[in-house]
Amino acid sequence: MRWATRHHCHVDRAACAWLIRRFIDPEAEFVFVDDADEVPADATPLDMRGVELSHHGGDCSFETFLRRYELADPVLWEIAKVVHEADLVDERYDAPEAAGLDVLVRGLSMVCDDEELLRLTAPLFDGLYEYRKRALLSGREPA
Amino acid sequence: MTSKRAPWVLLAYRLPREPSTPRSALWRKLRRLGAAQVLDGLAALPLDARTREQLEWLAEEVVEAGGEATIWIGELASAAQERELAARMAEAVAADYRSLSADAEAARREAPGSRRRTLARLRRELRRIRARDYFPPPERERAHQVLAELAALVEEPVR
Numbered sequence: 001m002r003w004a005t006r007h008h009c010h011v012d013r014a015a016c017a018w019l020i021r022r023f024i025d026p027e028a029e030f031v032f033v034d035d036a037d038e039v040p041a042d043a044t045p046l047d048m049r050g051v052e053l054s055h056h057g058g059d060c061s062f063e064t065f066l067r068r069y070e071l072a073d074p075v076l077w078e079i080a081k082v083v084h085e086a087d088l089v090d091e092r093y094d095a096p097e098a099a100g101l102d103v104l105v106r107g108l109s110m111v112c113d114d115e116e117l118l119r120l121t122a123p124l125f126d127g128l129y130e131y132r133k134r135a136l137l138s139g140r141e142p143a
Numbered sequence: 144m145t146s147k148r149a150p151w152v153l154l155a156y157r158l159p160r161e162p163s164t165p166r167s168a169l170w171r172k173l174r175r176l177g178a179a180q181v182l183d184g185l186a187a188l189p190l191d192a193r194t195r196e197q198l199e200w201l202a203e204e205v206v207e208a209g210g211e212a213t214i215w216i217g218e219l220a221s222a223a224q225e226r227e228l229a230a231r232m233a234e235a236v237a238a239d240y241r242s243l244s245a246d247a248e249a250a251r252r253e254a255p256g257s258r259r260r261t262l263a264r265l266r267r268e269l270r271r272i273r274a275r276d277y278f279p280p281p282e283r284e285r286a287h288q289v290l291a292e293l294a295a296l297v298e299e300p301v302r
Binding site: 010056088099 | 168172175192196197199200202203204207270274
């Protein structure tokens with residue numbers, strides 16, 4: 001399937017792309033556009049104003065994906081808190097990792113293009129998923 | 144003559160008077176971003192990828208709350224008016240820095256344990272202020288300095 005989002009991806013779109021490839025559509029192909037009008041007819045738009053898979057009711061796009069695709073995995077919701085705070089910084093959640101994640105992904109976006117950013121951040125989210133999963137299972141911070 | 148003026152991103156919005164929750168949520172988010180309220184229903188920030196995106200999401204929230212919102216990119220026609228707007232924004236954060244410096248100074252007289260907690264709280268507060276500081280006023284340096292002094296006091300060995 002083809003998915004379309006805006007150029008210059010940051011943390012929310014990087015996290016959504018990872019989520020799509022891992023949990024929704026392993027064959028996902030991403031196209032990057034400058035304006036909603038440029039979204040190809042066969043592509044599903046995400047993280048853009050006025051589309052379904054985007055910010056709604058104060059949620060970031062990653063949270064919207066979890067709701068729309070009914071992904072109830074509690075580990076994904078732990079990641080959602082971090083992504084939300086990294087993206088919106090509105091203190092809805094307590095996610096101290098968010099500030100670090102924001103800087104790392106923003107920094108990466110300064111030295112590579114969107115394809116490369118999605119490729120490089122995927123293992124980061126794999127690791128975050130594993131860490132949060134172990135934390136949830138053991139009830140303490142894993143080492 | 145070339146224009147030296149910087150581009151701004153503006154959110155023009157109209158929200159129903161009731162319910163008041165979306166209105167106060169929007170106000171809170173605009174304040175956190177450090178946006179200048181140019182008029183009732185018109186908020187401005189210096190343009191960059193982040194400010195534009197944040198205002199776009201707020202525009203979306205306004206629409207979802209039954210209001211109307213548009214995003215504009217523009218510049219002030221006069222350099223003097225731009226300086227005035229920047230000065231107003233700088234003064235707003237300067238007041239926040241001053242109040243943080245005063246809190247940090249007052250914390251010197253606290254007991255060591257409470258002083259450490261105050262330091263942690265003020266450091267978080269400083270990060271929040273910096274995130275909405277687009278035209279750093281001299282008060283910023285002062286706030287950093289007072290906080291560094293408080294940190295040194297906290298790290299001092301207990302005799």
